[in-house]
Amino acid sequence: MIETKSSIKSNSYSLQEVMDNSYDSIFVTDATGNILMVNPTAERLLNLPTTKMVGKNIRELVEEGYWDKSIALEAIEKRTTVTGVIKTRDGLNLMCTSRPLLDTHGNITMVISNSRDQDTLVKLAQTLDKERELVQRYKDEVQYLRDQGFKNRHLVAESLAMKNLLLEANSVGPTETSVLLYGQSGTGKEILAKYLYSISGRSKEAFITVNCSAIPENLIEAELFGYEKGSFTGADAKGKPGLFELADKGTIFLDEIGEMPLILQAKLLRVLEDGEVRRIGGTTSKKVNFRLISATNRDLKVMVAGKTFREDLFYRINVVPLHLTPLRERPEDIMTMSNIFLEELNKKYGYDKVFSAETLQGFLNYSWPGNVRELRNLIERLAITTRGRVIDYQVEEMTNLARNIVTNLNHQENGSFRITVSSKAPLKKTMDQVEKEYIKNILHECNGCVSEAARILCVDRSAIYRKVQVVNLRNQE
Structure with missing residues (x-):
């Protein structure tokens, strides 16, 4: 509904409150350019009291040199919104936008003009540009750290078993399907999960890792689903989003999913099926969209048979199973990884260490019950404790x-x-x-x-x- 001059006067108190607290200069004129209302910001920018503006025509102020031109008059003439720069007699450049309001017959009832110091706008634009540059730099740094973290812990595929695994991973990685990684502790399930994430369409979004065996049972629900304020004793007064919420649009990796309590397995199944999560103590659900990658070192089929893992959840997460072979069964990878780990440690500590042939042969003969993790830790210990150059x-x-x-x-x-x-x-x-x-x-x-x-x-x-x-x-x- 378009208000006329009389309706403006009837609502003058509320409208004046809005105008008085506006950072922009505001002028309201009628269809001929007569000034009906101005705000304090206009007084400040023009260095002219309201009493000398209201009732006058904008043309008079232009003729008296308060402005070099009027954008409001251009809007009246063109019958459309006009934006331009005007200069005050004090030398201020104002960015002004004037918009005519039309009644049902197409006649102009009033013109509302907003102005702001152009220098302020330029500074604001420069600040925004700096903020954008800073945000982009942070994004670039985060991406660099992600890339570096992945390069420093990349998958080695010299053995036939790992080459076949990577072929499967490259096929499933770009899709949205759920993946379940099987493998002994230390075989590199998290590294493979990060590889799947890095080649997916969600690689620019969050990657959230949850070790289901490392979080106490009485806390894991709050960690995964979050909670509202006052939900329980010790809860954050502001509430807290869960990891499922934080993983929205990204990927969540549930490591050691076989350790998840049965009651939470049921809640996880609902999240996967409905795409919604509800915080502890909450009354509403929030839509979430994430990709799920799970991992386990246990036989989930045996757990399903023993009623310690939900059968419906098993089929929901076991869409594409990928199996990581124990390190002892892929000796070709042992040699390559040993040299990669030592090279990283040399760079980290400024060493120039090398392995003796006997040491590498010993690595090949060992069974590596701790798999890649044990190999990495042993090499770091040997690199640090060996006094000479040859390990x-x-x-x-x-x-x-x-x-x-x-x-x-x-x-x-x-x-x-x-x-x-x-x-x-x-x-x-x-x-x-x-x-x-x-x-x-x-x-x-x-x-x-x-x-x-x-x-x-x-x-x-x-x-x-x-x-x-x-x-x-x-x-x-």
């Missing part, structure tokens, strides 16, 4: 083994054993012979179990394989 893990093993030989020889519960050596044999040859015979004896007592023998001797399995060639020994037995 010779065999030296450390021989020292530990010799120490344990002496300890066990002095504390054998099952009696002693005797070997014959030359009285004039070199020390190294004698020690090698003692090691082999002693390890054979321990293996015999352990019924050929290498893992048990390694535990007793406090050495890696690789040391036993390398020292006495246990595979041939077993065949002979």
Whole structure:
């Protein structure tokens, strides 16, 4: 509804309140340019009191030199909104926009003009440009850190098993389907999840990681779904969004999903089916749109059979299963990853360390129960503790083994054993012979179990394989 001059007067109190508190200069004129209302900002910019403006025609103010021209008169003439720059007698440049209001017959009833100091607008535009640059820089930095984090922990695919896995990952990564990653602890499930995220259409959005086994059961619901203020004792007074909300438009990675309590499995299923999440203590639901990647080191089918994992949730998350092979079954990757990890550590600490051939062979012989994580941690320990340039893990093993030989020889519960050596044999040859015979004896007592023998001797399995060639020994037995 268009108000006339009389209706403006009847609402003058409320309208004047709006005008008085406007940062912009506001002029209201009639169809011929007569000034009906002005606000305090207009007084300040023109350095002219209201009493000398209301009732006058804009043409008079232009003729008296208060403006060099009038945008309002142009709007009246053109019968449309006009924007332009006017200059006051005090030298201020004002960006002015005048908009004519028309009645039902198309006649102009009034013209509303808004003006603001152009210098202020320029400064505002410059500030906005700086803010945009800053935001873009932050985005670029975040993306760089994401890329660097991924490059520093990228997937190695020298083995046939990993090459086949990456072929599957490259097929499913760009899709929106749910993926379930199977693999022993330390095989790199999170790294694979990040790879799937990096090649998806959501790679510019959030990637939220949740370790379902690391969050206490009484807190995981609040972490995943969030809560409203006052929902429970100790809750944040402002409430808190859950991780599902934070993952909106992005990807959420539920690691060790087999550890999720049954009651939360039901809530997760509803979120996946309805695409809505409700905070603890809330009465309304919020739409969320995320991609789900899950991971487990457990057999979920067995858990379903044992009623410890919901069957309907299992089928919902197991759309595309990807299996990560244990590290011991892909020796080609061991060599490549070892060199990559050492290269990273050299750069990090300013080292120039290299592996001895014996060390790399020992890595190949070892079973790596902790998989990639164990390999990474061992290499970091060796890089830091090795004094020379060459990392010779065999030296450390021989020292530990010799120490344990002496300890066990002095504390054998099952009696002693005797070997014959030359009285004039070199020390190294004698020690090698003692090691082999002693390890054979321990293996015999352990019924050929290498893992048990390694535990007793406090050495890696690789040391036993390398020292006495246990595979041939077993065949002979």
